[in-house]
Amino acid sequence: MRKIARLLLTVESIWAFGSGLFLPIFAIFSQQVGGSILDAGIAAAIFLFATSVLEWPVGKLLDKYREKWFIVLDYFLEALVFIGYIFVANKWQLFGLQVMLGIANAVGNPSWESLYDRHTPAKGSGSSWASSYFYSGCFTALGILLGT
Numbered sequence: 001m002r003k004i005a006r007l008l009l010t011v012e013s014i015w016a017f018g019s020g021l022f023l024p025i026f027a028i029f030s031q032q033v034g035g036s037i038l039d040a041g042i043a044a045a046i047f048l049f050a051t052s053v054l055e056w057p058v059g060k061l062l063d064k065y066r067e068k069w070f071i072v073l074d075y076f077l078e079a080l081v082f083i084g085y086i087f088v089a090n091k092w093q094l095f096g097l098q099v100m101l102g103i104a105n106a107v108g109n110p111s112w113e114s115l116y117d118r119h120t121p122a123k124g125s126g127s128s129w130a131s132s133y134f135y136s137g138c139f140t141a142l143g144i145l146l147g148t
Contacts, residue, residue, distance in 0.1 A: 001121075005119040012132070013135045017139040021147035022147060024147045025147060027040040047098040053106075062114055071111050116132060
């Protein structure tokens with residue numbers, strides 16, 4: 001595996017671990033800011049909808065521009081969201097942060113995958129992608145376990 005691909009896997013694994021730490025307490029957190037368990041589900045749906053709707057247009061932009069600045073923007077926006085959670089006072093602010101997180105993911109997912117794909121060998125692409133999902137899944141699961 002090439003150096004850039006290893007670096008991408010390392011950074012993604014660290015980020016997945018950190019995100020996993022937060023997942024077990026998200027429903028509790030949404031209740032503490034005046035929401036309910038239903039609002040936690042709505043917040044997750046808002047995040048996924050924002051991500052899904054924006055990934056295609058971002059992918060079109062990636063056909064014209066370099067991926068690395070999109071990845072930097074993704075991590076910057078995600079960091080702002082996680083810092084923003086500290087200041088959330090109500091469920092509407094939480095929903096707003098979920099939109100922002102969805103935008104960050106829409107910017108990050110296709111750019112990360114495009115860059116990763118370019119730095120993996122064509123002959124071993126199946127095992128390279130399996131490694132990506134393996135590390136991301138394992139470190140997210142570890143974060144969830146430790147965050148519980």
